[in-house]
Amino acid sequence: MVTAEINPPKHACPENIKRQAEFIACYVDALNITDCSTAVVRLSSIAAGFHILSCGVEPIIQMTCRDRNRIAMQSDLLGAYSLGIRNILCLSGDHQKFGNHPTAKNVYDLDSIQFIYYLNRLQTEKVFFSGEPIKEKEKVPHFFIGAVINPFADPREFQVIRLEKKIRAGAKFIQTQCIFDLEGFADFMEQAEWRGLLQKTYILAGVAPLKNYRVAQYMQNNVPGIVVPDKVINQLQRAAYPAQEGIAICVEQIKRIREMKGIQGIHIMAMGWVEAIPEIVSRAGLYPRQK
Amino acid sequence: MKKIIVAEQKPISEIASLIYDYEKILLVGCAGCVAVCLSGGEKEVEILAAALRLLRQQQNKPLEILTFVATRACAPEYLVDLDPLTKNLAVIVSLTCGVGAQYLADRYPEKWVIPAQDTKFAGGSGEHGIWEERCGLCGDCILHYTGGICPIIRCAKSMLNGPCGGAQNGKCEINTEMDCAWQLIYNRMKLLNKLDKLAEFQPAKDWSLARHGGPRKVIRKDVLIK
Ligand code: SF4
Ligand code: SF4
Secondary structure: OEEEEEOOOOOOOOHHHHHHHHHHHHHOOEEEEOOOHHHOOOOOHHHHHHHHHOOOOOEEEEEEOOOOOHHHHHHHHHHHHHOOOOEEEEEOOOOHHHOOOOOOOOOOOOOHHHHHHHHHHHHHHOEOOOOOEOOOHHHOOOOEEEEEEOOOOOOHHHHHHHHHHHHHHOOOEEEEEEOOOHHHHHHHHHHHHHOOOOOOOEEEEEEOOOOOHHHHHHHHHHOOOOOOOHHHHHHHHHOOOHHHHHHHHHHHHHHHHHOOOOEEEEEEEOOOOOOHHHHHHHHOOOOOOOO | OEEEEEEEEOOHHHHHHHOOOOOEEEEEEEOOHHHHOOOOOHHHHHHHHHHHHHHHHHOOOOOEEEEEEEOOOOOHHHHHHHHHHHOOOOEEEEOOOHHHHHHHHHHOOOOEEEEOEEEEEEEEEEEOOEEEEEEOOOOOOOOOOOOOOOHHHHOOOOOOOOOOOOOEOOEEOOEEEEEOHHHHHHHHHHHOOOHHHHOOOOOOOOHHHOHHHOOOOOOOHHHOOO
16 A cells, blocks of 8 residues: 655646646555644645545545544544545644644644544544434444554554554544654554554555655654654765655665555655655555556 | 642733733732742732843833732732722732633722733642643543543643554654553553453544533532532
8 A cells, every 4th residue: 555645835826736646546546635734724635625625536534633623623624524535643743832823722632643533433433522422323434444553653662552542533544644653653553563453554654755855854843753863864965966865765665665564555655745755655666556 | 749730920021011001910829829939929020020020120211019919819818908908099010810800800800900810720730840741621520531631731732542653762753752642541551450440432522512512610519608
């Protein structure tokens, strides 16, 4: 399984996102669409998902707990399903402090694990989050529910407990935060195996191609929860062709991650560098994709 | 640690502009929480009064200020002594917390009440000069589940089932000066040998018991008079 992540535009025109979707369509199995990531206002992930669906690409829409209470969440879930969206990634969401509306009020009515739990319950027991039965049982949505995990966030030892909680709550697939520290990730996967979690969910390992050392530094310093080791930053700084080096590092990482037990797929967070995706997928030996 | 409602005075320029049109004001402080947090007790009331008088002298627009410090501005019986001072003036400036300011407005409906204080949070002070938020007044305490550390208010996202994935070096993703509440909770639960509790699912919170259910009232039949 190969997925990639794209950000919808900061305006109301879908052409660019459709072009991006068409450009990488044959290199990925699904496209993951962010929900106002880093709390910057963008075209809604549901609408963007609908647009790329019209290009024949399978969307995974992200939905955060930051901007919606449980009423808005369910309403948007029903709406998204009615538009043909079938995959959802449930997150807590970056704090609004990072975005372009830092004076906004946040919601966090539910946390991400509660969100997953109640959505899964809605689908299996056919009840709203409140427990009220849904009358027309054959018309409830059936999303493929995903969650994220950051093996590198503090408290580190808690992250595998989080993974277990998310799986028990109903996460059928897991997408990890960008991995640069392979040893740290191997360690995390070992703990997951020890807890018997690897058979219970699909784990997609997150990778990100770094265009140059400045991008790497920016991510290390400004993106919550991302750890870019100095070794990688130095390697990019020394490279004669940093972009090529960034792609090479990413390809190498994918190869090594795929050797680990329990990895079901790769999730590429291109961070605006969508052009790199075809080369990465091909060089990592993941092309052509079977449809 | 003293637990209190913590408030901080508005900038003097803002207070001055709020009272610019008036020639006489009554400045009211409180000997409760705002005295403890050094923003609205007797000393602060006198300092602010002196500063405002001076400012207005410089502007050639003299200001008469009466001062009063209530024992507890959140209990109307302590405001009785204030009645005589309120004659012949239109404005009360409050250095009490937001609660006290409203009791002042209740008692003197014909006066214009101006807050000179920003009421911030329920917290305490472990270190002189530093106050920290500790309780979000959620109406349904769950501290027994989180090792005595409040995730509702000390976690920037009110996460109830563990950390958000943004913490680094034990600090919160939104403020490197602030401990991640879940790091603290984890440390404490580990110490207590209760990490298995954190693996349990914590259901959605009933926010109707917090401010989201509308203004709250506590009625204690056992202590009602009559
Ligand atoms: S759980 Fe609620 S009542 Fe308890 S400390 Fe936190 S906000 Fe206050
Ligand atoms: S870093 Fe910790 S305290 Fe900050 S929002 Fe995340 S879990 Fe809460």
